[in-house]
Amino acid sequence: MIFRRAQIVLVMALATACAPSAKPTGTETAVLTAPPQVPPPITRRQPATVVVNLEVSERTMPMADGVEYTFWTFGGTVPGSFIRVRQGDLVEFHLNNHPSSANPHNIDLHAVTGPGGGASSSVVAPGHTATFRFTALNPGLYVYHCATAPVGMHIANGMYGLILVEPENGLPKVDREYYVMQGDFYTRDPFGVAGHQPFDMRKAIREEPEYVLFNGAAGSLTGDKALSAQVGETVRLFVGNGGPNLVSSFHVIGEIFDRVYREAGSVPDANIQTTLVPAGGASIVDFKVEVPGTLILVDHALFRAFNKGALGMLTVTGAQDSSVFSGRIAEGIYQPEGGTVQVMPDAKAAAVASTPAERRTFGQRTYQQTCAACHQADGRGIVGAFPPLAGSDYLNADPTRAIQIVLFGLSGPVTVNGQQYNSVMPGQVLSDEDVANVLSYVYSQWGNAGTAVTPEQVKKVRAAGPVRPTSTAAH
Ligand code: CU
Numbered sequence: 001m002i003f004r005r006a007q008i009v010l011v012m013a014l015a016t017a018c019a020p021s022a023k024p025t026g027t028e029t030a031v032l033t034a035p036p037q038v039p040p041p042i043t044r045r046q047p048a049t050v051v052v053n054l055e056v057s058e059r060t061m062p063m064a065d066g067v068e069y070t071f072w073t074f075g076g077t078v079p080g081s082f083i084r085v086r087q088g089d090l091v092e093f094h095l096n097n098h099p100s101s102a103n104p105h106n107i108d109l110h111a112v113t114g115p116g117g118g119a120s121s122s123v124v125a126p127g128h129t130a131t132f133r134f135t136a137l138n139p140g141l142y143v144y145h146c147a148t149a150p151v152g153m154h155i156a157n158g159m160y161g162l163i164l165v166e167p168e169n170g171l172p173k174v175d176r177e178y179y180v181m182q183g184d185f186y187t188r189d190p191f192g193v194a195g196h197q198p199f200d201m202r203k204a205i206r207e208e209p210e211y212v213l214f215n216g217a218a219g220s221l222t223g224d225k226a227l228s229a230q231v232g233e234t235v236r237l238f239v240g241n242g243g244p245n246l247v248s249s250f251h252v253i254g255e256i257f258d259r260v261y262r263e264a265g266s267v268p269d270a271n272i273q274t275t276l277v278p279a280g281g282a283s284i285v286d287f288k289v290e291v292p293g294t295l296i297l298v299d300h301a302l303f304r305a306f307n308k309g310a311l312g313m314l315t316v317t318g319a320q321d322s323s324v325f326s327g328r329i330a331e332g333i334y335q336p337e338g339g340t341v342q343v344m345p346d347a348k349a350a351a352v353a354s355t356p357a358e359r360r361t362f363g364q365r366t367y368q369q370t371c372a373a374c375h376q377a378d379g380r381g382i383v384g385a386f387p388p389l390a391g392s393d394y395l396n397a398d399p400t401r402a403i404q405i406v407l408f409g410l411s412g413p414v415t416v417n418g419q420q421y422n423s424v425m426p427g428q429v430l431s432d433e434d435v436a437n438v439l440s441y442v443y444s445q446w447g448n449a450g451t452a453v454t455p456e457q458v459k460k461v462r463a464a465g466p467v468r469p470t471s472t473a474a475h
Helices: 002-018 151-156 201-206 302-307 356-375 393-397 399-408 432-444 455-464
Strands: 027-029 049-064 067-074 083-086 090-097 129-135 140-145 160-166 176-185 211-214 227-230 234-243 248-253 257-261 269-272 274-277 281-288 293-299 311-317 414-416 419-421
Touching: 049 083, 049 211, 140 234, 140 281, 151 176, 151 201, 160 176, 160 234, 176 227, 234 248, 234 274, 248 281, 274 281, 293 302, 356 432, 393 414, 393 432, 399 432, 399 455, 432 455
Parallel strands: 027 049, 049 090, 083 160, 176 234, 227 311
Antiparallel strands: 049 067, 090 129, 140 160, 176 211, 234 281, 248 274, 248 293, 257 269, 257 281, 293 311, 414 419
16 A cells, blocks of 8 residues: 555656646746855746847956966856746747857757757857757756767866756745856866966876866855855755766855755755765755854865865855854855965975084984884984984994985985884985984984084085985995
8 A cells, every 4th residue: 555655756747747737828038147056946836938048258368367278158157147037938049150150059958858859950150159959857957068079078178057947936045056067177287377377188188177266256145245144045056067077075164954955956965064965966955054264165176175176165254153153153164275285294494503512412303204104213313214314334333324314315224323124214305404404413422423514515525416225324
């Protein structure tokens, strides 16, 4: 009996998804919005003919501070205009290519049931318009994109957006809806290099983007452009991913998604932390904001967020509720770090020693910070792993070699005090002063030869470059 009822419900659900129950009546023009805004929910409860007028244009816009890019757009923005229709609607689509465009374009909507998603019916040369119709059979949130060859390049230049096909009875009501779409971008120069950046096809083929962005620009959703909500409100994000290459691990730092329509399917899942948004796919995430503060939208593949631009903010204002979260609320703690490549440990400004004793004192500091973890505070090393520096014949035999090893590292077998070691020491990121200090300290300790090493010596060794050190202390 229960099984039969479940069967009937399933059949009814399928019928709802595939066969609109009524013929469209009346005609209206779709409201299109630029990201992050979303057109208002559809209140009518019967299908209509909906006219969509979407204009393609190629325009140069900021991609990051001081960086410009010539985007190819649907509706003048990246991502393109948000389109909202209802299941069963007959969509009359007019694709208009602005006369100033240099290229033909078209549109493939994943909401279309039909060959190419409309692509072959919508190819338009600059200064032309194309019209086609489709019935929105399946509810869901769908990506649309240009599908003109080279397809990857048209998408990489920003030609994608979202179309929402509301189910017949609408989506559950929420207080705020926003439109966020990720894309990866391939520029000639690395992230942040100022000026107009041309598209780099080779990087696109290698799938090595310089930029990974929400809504087409680094900072599109930060500062005074951050999304906003009040404590106690429910927020819905329509999240898309244009790609062309990367999948997104979409996450909001400081929130749990109460409801996720995974891959924008019809059945929501509950209590999700991070949701996958495939290239050419979308997701609908709903959550209630309970406490004030700044929530951070990221692709949780985090170098994309902090070094390539995929970071946005949602500012929540209202009364604190210490039963939900009792910590300090620090706004703006997650600033984009920019694309600077960093090395660890970072090269520190060196302390300049004025006497040999001071040099050894400074050197002791560097030793404790940099060397003691392996060679130990007492310089005895660890048998079988890290050679001793205390009373070391290898060290005392050749100060120049010691400088080389600190600067450029050492790998391969070495014999120290009759013991063989075969580990890897990386070159250290230290200034000439630091190297002179730390070696002078080491030579002054633990029964070593007392050799004083100067920054001038280090400078000379650094200039000479890496040399393969000899493997034993024997000379
Ligand atoms: Cu195109």
